[in-house]
Amino acid sequence: MADIAIIGAGYVGLTTGACFAHLGHDVTVADVVPEKIERLNRGEIPILEAGLDELVAEGLEAGNLRFVLGAANACRTAEFHYLCVPTPQGSDGSADLSYLVAAAAEIKDILPANSVVVNKSTVPVGTTTVVEDVIRREDVKVVSNPEFLREGTAVSDFLHPDRVVVGAEDQEAAIRVAGLYARVASPVMVTDPVSAELIKYASNAFLAVKLTFVNEIATLCERVGADIDDVTLGMGYDTRIGRSFLRPGPGWGGSCFPKDTAALVRIAADAGCAFDFIEQAITLNTAHFQRTADKVESAVQGGVAGKTVAAWGLTFKAGTDDLRESPAIEVLARLGAMGADIVAYDPAVHGQLASLPGVRVVEDPYSAVDQADVLVVLTEWSEFKGLNFDKVGELMRSRTIVDARNLLDRSALKRRGFTHIGMGR
Ligand code: NAD
Numbered sequence: 001m002a003d004i005a006i007i008g009a010g011y012v013g014l015t016t017g018a019c020f021a022h023l024g025h026d027v028t029v030a031d032v033v034p035e036k037i038e039r040l041n042r043g044e045i046p047i048l049e050a051g052l053d054e055l056v057a058e059g060l061e062a063g064n065l066r067f068v069l070g071a072a073n074a075c076r077t078a079e080f081h082y083l084c085v086p087t088p089q090g091s092d093g094s095a096d097l098s099y100l101v102a103a104a105a106e107i108k109d110i111l112p113a114n115s116v117v118v119n120k121s122t123v124p125v126g127t128t129t130v131v132e133d134v135i136r137r138e139d140v141k142v143v144s145n146p147e148f149l150r151e152g153t154a155v156s157d158f159l160h161p162d163r164v165v166v167g168a169e170d171q172e173a174a175i176r177v178a179g180l181y182a183r184v185a186s187p188v189m190v191t192d193p194v195s196a197e198l199i200k201y202a203s204n205a206f207l208a209v210k211l212t213f214v215n216e217i218a219t220l221c222e223r224v225g226a227d228i229d230d231v232t233l234g235m236g237y238d239t240r241i242g243r244s245f246l247r248p249g250p251g252w253g254g255s256c257f258p259k260d261t262a263a264l265v266r267i268a269a270d271a272g273c274a275f276d277f278i279e280q281a282i283t284l285n286t287a288h289f290q291r292t293a294d295k296v297e298s299a300v301q302g303g304v305a306g307k308t309v310a311a312w313g314l315t316f317k318a319g320t321d322d323l324r325e326s327p328a329i330e331v332l333a334r335l336g337a338m339g340a341d342i343v344a345y346d347p348a349v350h351g352q353l354a355s356l357p358g359v360r361v362v363e364d365p366y367s368a369v370d371q372a373d374v375l376v377v378l379t380e381w382s383e384f385k386g387l388n389f390d391k392v393g394e395l396m397r398s399r400t401i402v403d404a405r406n407l408l409d410r411s412a413l414k415r416r417g418f419t420h421i422g423m424g425r
């Protein structure tokens, strides 16, 4: 079993660390935020991620998982050094590599001989070389090992991935990194670093384009009288298309698709090939946020200005507390600009949001709908399905629901006198 250092205790680093410990490795996770490290050492998980608390508790108890402040304290004796730091969108659309470069610079002089630096952050093609140039050590190899986990199902995705991708010039280093996943029963693909880096962006961009396609088809369904559920079901039977990632919604978002599509457009432009259709997908997705807000506007007699809009869901999808680039926030910001008075509820969000200054965030779904002129469902939390809709109807001023996730049982709502407006129906 290997000695692994993880740099960055966020969604990816924390999951990677806890899962590698679960697989039997000896893992030290480092971060720069002292209170995060203190909480983790007490077994408290700073993010919402199914199953992560059990794995962290297991590793702390077994003694093969620990948390330390500062990368240097994790890397001094480790054989593998995983970079899991943020790569946010820079001002020109490209990925900002400053955290990655800073982390590499921090550890370069203390890395043990013959150890391997592994990049798990999502980075543009050529970044393996950038990290090599920062480290400048003949006795240390740099390998790309992109991560494909989804938030909300991160632990399960890490332990049962569709594939593991390892990109390295040095075959021996590639085999050593691939060996860390020996107890993961998934295909491990070894390629060169540039291809590994591009696999990550191409996968995210492909999925984002797929979702834009679905949201556009949903809009077409509304115009021609088709039902998106039946259309996507019929499409999904074709194994070349597949059934997953065909759910329409208020637009795609999250911490990665927006920045990664922008970064791929930039990578392509720098390589001299314009990627217009990915740019078009980004533009259409932004337009779709407005389209969703317009749906709420037309659901209320006289429009939303001066009316009360209840919102269920703030996070970018269910199962996470992550609000980064959330479509719900995009839609609510537009409704706020249209003059709506908004009251929101989300099971993973407590307290008011700086990104939505005019929105009142409440602690239960019924308070949110009290005296509302319309309810908009923006995140697909399954708890919304089991609520008491007789009570919801009594509390609301008008029994109108815009269900931007097609989550609720429309026949049951109809029976209770609700007007239920979905996506693509
Ligand atoms: P995050 O913001 O949740 O976590 C990053 C952590 O790194 C933070 O806790 C931060 O304090 C820490 N950090 C920054 N600089 C550091 C340093 N020098 N030393 C130690 N710690 C440092 O980010 P994330 O969502 O985990 O994403 C990390 C990378 O993984 C990004 O490149 C992202 O694109 C990629 N990725 C994310 C996901 C996802 O679902 N979130 C999935 C696949 C890939």
Ligand code: UGA
Binding pocket: 122, 147, 148, 149, 150, 151, 152, 204, 207, 211, 244, 245, 246, 247, 248, 249, 250, 251, 252, 253, 254, 255, 256, 257, 316, 317, 327
């Ligand atoms: C996504 C990818 O799915 C992961 O493989 C990748 O590792 C990750 O980005 C990353 O690079 O960070 P994630 O952002 O956690 O994972 O979320 P997804 O489940 O992909 O959802 C992204 C957005 O698409 C959300 O807004 C979600 O609501 C939306 N979505 C997803 C739909 O509208 N319909 C669907 O059918 C699926």
